[in-house]
Amino acid sequence: MKAHDGMYIGGAWRPAAGQDVIEVVNPVDERVIGTVPAGTAEDVDAAVRAARAALPAWAATPPTERAARLAALRDVLAARADEIAETVTAELGSPLKFSQAVHAAVPIAVAGSYAELAATYSFEEKTGNSVVHHEPVGVVAAITPWNYPLHQIVAKVAPALAAGCTIVVKPAEDTPLVARLLAGAVHEAGIPAGVFNLVTGLGPVAGQALAEHPGVDMVSFTGSTAVGRRIAAVAAGQVKKVALELGGKSANVILPSADLAKAVNVGVANVMSNSGQTCSAWTRMLVHRHQYDEAVELAATAAAKYGDRIGPVVNAKQQARVRGYIEKGVAEGARLVAGGPEAQREKGYFVSPTVFADVTPDMTIAQEEIFGPVLSILSYDDEEDALRIANGTVYGLAGAVWAGDEEEAVAFARRMETGQVDINGGRFNPLAPFGGYKQSGVGRELGVHGLAEYLQTKSLQF
Ligand code: NAD
Numbered sequence: 001m002k003a004h005d006g007m008y009i010g011g012a013w014r015p016a017a018g019q020d021v022i023e024v025v026n027p028v029d030e031r032v033i034g035t036v037p038a039g040t041a042e043d044v045d046a047a048v049r050a051a052r053a054a055l056p057a058w059a060a061t062p063p064t065e066r067a068a069r070l071a072a073l074r075d076v077l078a079a080r081a082d083e084i085a086e087t088v089t090a091e092l093g094s095p096l097k098f099s100q101a102v103h104a105a106v107p108i109a110v111a112g113s114y115a116e117l118a119a120t121y122s123f124e125e126k127t128g129n130s131v132v133h134h135e136p137v138g139v140v141a142a143i144t145p146w147n148y149p150l151h152q153i154v155a156k157v158a159p160a161l162a163a164g165c166t167i168v169v170k171p172a173e174d175t176p177l178v179a180r181l182l183a184g185a186v187h188e189a190g191i192p193a194g195v196f197n198l199v200t201g202l203g204p205v206a207g208q209a210l211a212e213h214p215g216v217d218m219v220s221f222t223g224s225t226a227v228g229r230r231i232a233a234v235a236a237g238q239v240k241k242v243a244l245e246l247g248g249k250s251a252n253v254i255l256p257s258a259d260l261a262k263a264v265n266v267g268v269a270n271v272m273s274n275s276g277q278t279c280s281a282w283t284r285m286l287v288h289r290h291q292y293d294e295a296v297e298l299a300a301t302a303a304a305k306y307g308d309r310i311g312p313v314v315n316a317k318q319q320a321r322v323r324g325y326i327e328k329g330v331a332e333g334a335r336l337v338a339g340g341p342e343a344q345r346e347k348g349y350f351v352s353p354t355v356f357a358d359v360t361p362d363m364t365i366a367q368e369e370i371f372g373p374v375l376s377i378l379s380y381d382d383e384e385d386a387l388r389i390a391n392g393t394v395y396g397l398a399g400a401v402w403a404g405d406e407e408e409a410v411a412f413a414r415r416m417e418t419g420q421v422d423i424n425g426g427r428f429n430p431l432a433p434f435g436g437y438k439q440s441g442v443g444r445e446l447g448v449h450g451l452a453e454y455l456q457t458k459s460l461q462f
Helices: 041-060 063-079 081-092 096-120 149-163 177-188 203-212 225-237 260-276 289-304 316-331 383-390 406-413 447-452
Strands: 007-009 012-014 021-025 032-037 124-127 130-136 139-143 166-170 196-198 218-222 241-245 251-254 284-288 335-338 354-357 374-380 399-402 455-461
Touching (some): 007 041, 063 081, 063 149, 063 177, 096 149, 149 218, 260 284, 284 289, 316 335
Parallel strands (some): 218 241
16 A cells, blocks of 8 residues: 655645545455545646646747657656556556556557657648648646546647647546556656646546636546536636547447358457446447347357456446446346346456347437446347437447448448447557547547647638
C-alpha cells in the first residue's frame, strides 16, 4: 500500500489543498494498493490557473517544437511500457498481456501519431482573399473514465498539446495511478510547466469543479452518457466548447454470406476483451434466423473458453450492476447459453463470460449499455430487419459487418447510424476518427479529426 501525495500542477508535485484521499483497489484480490489525494475545487482552481498562465507561451511555440516534445513523451512512455502495463493491471485488473498489448501500446502509438501530426498539419490555409489561422481553443479540461485509463487521457492530451492548448486532467477515481505515471512522463519529456496538469479526485467534486471553472475554454469528456449530459449542460451555460465520448451498444451484423464461424468467434472475443468494458464493444450480435441456432452454439462454445482468461470488472459496484443486467435478461425471457449472474470466484470482482440467446430488440439487455462481458444474440429476417435492429438504440458509437464480399458489407455499413464500422474484422486504426452518432457523443478523437477538435479558426481578409 502506497500513499501517493500531491497533484501535478504547474510543473511540480504540490500538496493537495485538503486531507481526504481516494483508495485504489486491485479488482483481482480486493486489496487496497494505494491512495491518492481527493482533490477539491481549490486544487482545480490552482491547476486551471497554471494552465492559463502557460497558455500564451505554449500556443506561440512553433508546431515543430510542440511535435518534438510529443515525440519525447512518446519515447518516455515507450521506455516505461512495462511499468504502465503493471500499473494498469494492478488498478484495473486486466491480464498483464492485454495491458502490455493494448493499455501500454496504444497510448504510445497515439502520442507518436500526434508528434507527426503536429509537425505536418497546416495551421494556416488560404481561401479566396482570406488567410485562415487554426488556433488553439485554449485551456482544456479532460475528464476520463477507467476502462482504458491511459489511452483515454492520451487521446485528449496529445492532440490538445499538438494544437497548442494547455490542459488539466481529472482521471477516473478507480485508476489514478497510471495518470500519475503519465504526469511523471510529461515532466521527463520536458513539456513546459503548466502545459499539463493533473488533479485526482471524485467526479462530482473535482470533476464538476473543473467542468464549471470559468477559466476552462473547452471540456473534453469520456464516460457515461448520464454524466456527459450534465457536463454538456454546464458547458452550455458558459458557452464552452464541449467534446463528448459516451456510451455504446454496438451491433455486430453477420450477413448470410459471411464466414459464420469466424464472425461469431471474433465477435465473442470482441465482447469479452477488457472484460466487456469497452464502449465500442459489439454487444449485440445479429444473425439471420436460418443460421441462428448454429451461431448460438458457436458463441456458447467460444464464451466458455474465456472462463478463467478474462480479468475482473473494475469494482464491486460495476460487478453488481453487470450481474443485475444478467438477472434482468433472464427475468425478461432471454435464454442463458453461457455464464450467468452467479459469482465465478470468491474473491475479486469477476463476472462470468455470459451469452444470451433469444434476445429481442426491446429487452433491456438489447438497449442499455452493460459494460461487462455480456453478449446478446438477436435474430433477423432480412437485411431491412437487420438494419432496423442495428439502428434501433439511442447509441451509435461503433459496429461490425460481416459478408462474403466487402462491397456487400460496405453497402450495409453505409446505412448504419454509427461512427465506425469494422468490415469483416477490420483492425483498430489509431489514425481513424473515433466518436459517436446520436447519444454516443459529440466530436471525434484520434488522428487529424481529433486534432481539429482542439483548434478554432480565425480568418483574416485581404
Ligand atoms: P462516468 O461517467 O461515471 O465517469 C467518467 C468520468 O467522469 C470520471 O472521471 C468521473 O470521476 C467523472 N465524473 C463523474 N461525475 C461527474 C460530474 N458530475 N462532473 C464531472 N465529472 C464527473 O463513467 P465511467 O463509469 O468511469 O466509464 C464508463 C462509461 O464510459 C461507459 O458508459 C462507457 O461507454 C463510457 N466510455 C465511452 C468511450 C467513448 O469513447 N465513447 C470510451 C470509454 C468509455
